[in-house]
Structure formats: C-alpha cells, structure tokens
Amino acid sequence: MSATVIEVAELRKRYGAFTAVDGVSFDVRAGEVFALLGTNGAGKTTTIEILEGYLRPSEGTVRVFGHDPADRAALRSRTGLVLQESGLFGDLTAAETVTAWRRFTSGARPVAEALEMVGLTGQAGTRVKRMSGGERRKLDIALAILGRPALLFLDEPTTGLDAEARRRVRDMVGELAAQGMTVLLTTHYLEEAQELAARAAIMDKGRIVTQGTMAEVLGRGSGRVAFELPPGASPEGLPVGERDTLTVTGRRCVIVTADPESVAHDVLGWARVRGVRLSGLDVRQATLEEVFLDIAGAGRQEVRT
Structure with a gap:
C-alpha cells in the first residue's frame, strides 16, 4: 500500500448559513494521479483551496504529508501549484522567467533542466507574450515543479487550450506521474481525467457522490x-x-x-x-462524462422535486 499524501476526513466549510463543503472524506496516495471533479458550485474549488492552505475548514481534519495545510513553511518545498490563470511577465523570456523564479525556490532545478522537462528548450529565448497558450501552460508547470515537489496541485491545467496543446500538456502530466510525482487534478475535460487518473472523486452540492478507482467510478454509469x-x-x-x-x-x-x-x-x-x-x-x-452527466442530472431532478 502506497503512503498517504493527502488525508481528508469529514471536511466541512460554511459561509454563514451556506455549507459549501459538507462532510467530504478522501485520501490521495503517493505516486498517483487523483482527480477531484464536480459540477459548478459542487465545492471542489473550496476543498482544493483548503488543501492548499488558503482557506481554513469549519470542521473536519485535513492533512498534507501529515501537516496542517496552513503550515506553509513545512509544505512549501514539497508542493507545487498550477493555478487556472498565471501571472507571467510578458516581456521576460522563458529562461528569464525560470531564472527569476529560482531566486525564491530552495533546491531549484537548473534552468535548462526545468525547461527540458516540459519541452520548452527550443523556446528558452522566446518572450512569454509571444508564446502560444500551450507553451505558457508548460511554463506554468515548469515553475510549479522547479523545486522538485512531491505533490503537484493541477487546477484546470488545459482550460482555454486547443486540442493539440491539451494533448501535449496531458502527455507531460502523464510523464511526471510516471516519474513518481503525486498529482491532484481538477479539470472540466473529463476525458483528460479518465486518461490520467488512477482514482477519482465526483462532488455534487458539497458532498462526494462517488469515488474509487477509475473502473469503480465508471461502473456507476451505464x-x-x-x-x-x-x-x-x-x-x-x-x-x-x-x-x-x-x-x-x-x-x-x-x-x-x-x-x-x-x-x-x-x-x-x-x-x-x-x-x-x-x-x-x-x-x-460508460465514459466518465456519462457518469458525470448522470450525477448532474440527478442533482437537478432533486432540486425540481
């Protein structure tokens, strides 16, 4: 059994009378890709922000490498984060961007190694503003793995990219996982999750509706x-x-x-x-998309009744 990297037990997050996350429990094991999926407003973003240490839970237990996620000093060097939108400086080249980032990253990879890992060696001298969307996304990931993290949070890594760019980023994530990195993935591209993730959890209205291996989750559908x-x-x-x-x-x-x-x-x-x-x-x-749509449809039916 692989070591547990993330442990979530009976997690709840309330905003006044509204409960955004309601009794969520799951774990993520070392070296796996785990997909946390959900309809809009399902609570997955709130859950991820708690795991990243940006929000505090109202109830429940959350541990990342055995630490409270709010303990950023203990976790900073062990986790990498790719947000939906990056804050890259357009006038810097890819190499200059990595060089600047290295100043704030302990144990950082050499610039050439970081760019090579994400397939940007040929774009080292290209200014960020002249890079394609897929190339900028690769640069985001290069910065996230610069410090050799054991855990990578990937929040919608291919949103806004064309099909070819999505495929390239997807292949790269698969390679990182094959090298032993643990990945927590959120995505609206369900074929992406089905291809990459060993296990998944689907949230709806603040709760996990189904979770397990990808085969177990797919078995819920028809x-x-x-x-x-x-x-x-x-x-x-x-x-x-x-x-x-x-x-x-x-x-x-x-x-x-x-x-x-x-x-x-x-x-x-x-x-x-x-x-x-x-x-x-x-x-x-059944495909993951079909299972997902079944869950979303069931949720809408409950609201109507």
Missing part, C-alpha cells in the same frame, strides 16, 4: 451492448436483466446496462444456442 440481428431473426429471449433496457430499431438492438461485459457474454451465448450470427457487435463501458 454501458451498452449494441448489435444487429440477421434478417428474419427475432430478439425474443435476449438476456436482458431487470435493470437493463433493450431498444430494438429494425434489426439494431441496444442493451443499456451497468455490466456490459457480462451482458455481451450472455448475448453471444444466446446467439450461439439459436444459431444466430450477430453483426456490428459493440460493447462499451
């Missing part, structure tokens, strides 16, 4: 098994569970289910017994 029957074949007797839904359109059958692998196995057995040859078989787990 996958599907789709196929076409040959001409003249009847869908009668298809193995559809009580909680599954079968839709037949012409010869096309779609079964919505929480366990698509097992249903696909049963469907193939059904076809084999009847001598039916299926075509276009498509077995798909």
Whole structure:
C-alpha cells in the first residue's frame, strides 16, 4: 500500500448559513494521479483551496504529508501549484522567467533542466507574450515543479487550450506521474481525467457522490451492448436483466446496462444456442462524462422535486 499524501476526513466549510463543503472524506496516495471533479458550485474549488492552505475548514481534519495545510513553511518545498490563470511577465523570456523564479525556490532545478522537462528548450529565448497558450501552460508547470515537489496541485491545467496543446500538456502530466510525482487534478475535460487518473472523486452540492478507482467510478454509469440481428431473426429471449433496457430499431438492438461485459457474454451465448450470427457487435463501458452527466442530472431532478 502506497503512503498517504493527502488525508481528508469529514471536511466541512460554511459561509454563514451556506455549507459549501459538507462532510467530504478522501485520501490521495503517493505516486498517483487523483482527480477531484464536480459540477459548478459542487465545492471542489473550496476543498482544493483548503488543501492548499488558503482557506481554513469549519470542521473536519485535513492533512498534507501529515501537516496542517496552513503550515506553509513545512509544505512549501514539497508542493507545487498550477493555478487556472498565471501571472507571467510578458516581456521576460522563458529562461528569464525560470531564472527569476529560482531566486525564491530552495533546491531549484537548473534552468535548462526545468525547461527540458516540459519541452520548452527550443523556446528558452522566446518572450512569454509571444508564446502560444500551450507553451505558457508548460511554463506554468515548469515553475510549479522547479523545486522538485512531491505533490503537484493541477487546477484546470488545459482550460482555454486547443486540442493539440491539451494533448501535449496531458502527455507531460502523464510523464511526471510516471516519474513518481503525486498529482491532484481538477479539470472540466473529463476525458483528460479518465486518461490520467488512477482514482477519482465526483462532488455534487458539497458532498462526494462517488469515488474509487477509475473502473469503480465508471461502473456507476451505464454501458451498452449494441448489435444487429440477421434478417428474419427475432430478439425474443435476449438476456436482458431487470435493470437493463433493450431498444430494438429494425434489426439494431441496444442493451443499456451497468455490466456490459457480462451482458455481451450472455448475448453471444444466446446467439450461439439459436444459431444466430450477430453483426456490428459493440460493447462499451460508460465514459466518465456519462457518469458525470448522470450525477448532474440527478442533482437537478432533486432540486425540481
């Protein structure tokens, strides 16, 4: 079992009569990417700001490397932070920016190493104002990892970037995680979280609705098994569970289910017994986006009722 880097137990944060975070508990283990996700107003930003030491909790226990997050002196050299918006100086070059940052960072990497780690060696002499959005985001990350932190907070690292720039930043985060860095990620790009994170928690209305390994979180949603029957074949007797839904359109059958692998196995057995040859078989787990939208939809339904 990996060491625990972040421990959150029964965390609550109130602003007067409003409870922004309501009894949240989770942990982040050394060397993993953990995604903390949530709808707008779910409380994830407040939770992150408490973890970073910028807000104090109303109740509960929060520890980062065993310390109160407010103890910045104990944690400064062990944590790196990438905010949604950076405060880079446009007239400095990438190398000058890193050089300036090194003055305030103990044990800082050499300038060339920091730029090489994020793929900016070729832009060392480029002024920040002339860099692309993706290049500036890489520079943000270079500054965040300058002091060799063991934990990196990534707050919406690819917001505002085009698809190619997002892919480059995503690849870089994956490489940092592969090198053993612990990453706490927040993002609205759910395919990004699904690709990078080993575990995830999804918040809604101040509470964690679901959490676990990515496979466990995806298992909350509904996958599907789709196929076409040959001409003249009847869908009668298809193995559809009580909680599954079968839709037949012409010869096309779609079964919505929480366990698509097992249903696909049963469907193939059904076809084999009847001598039916299926075509276009498509077995798909729920995506993180689908799970997320289910949670958001459930929340809106509760408000209406």
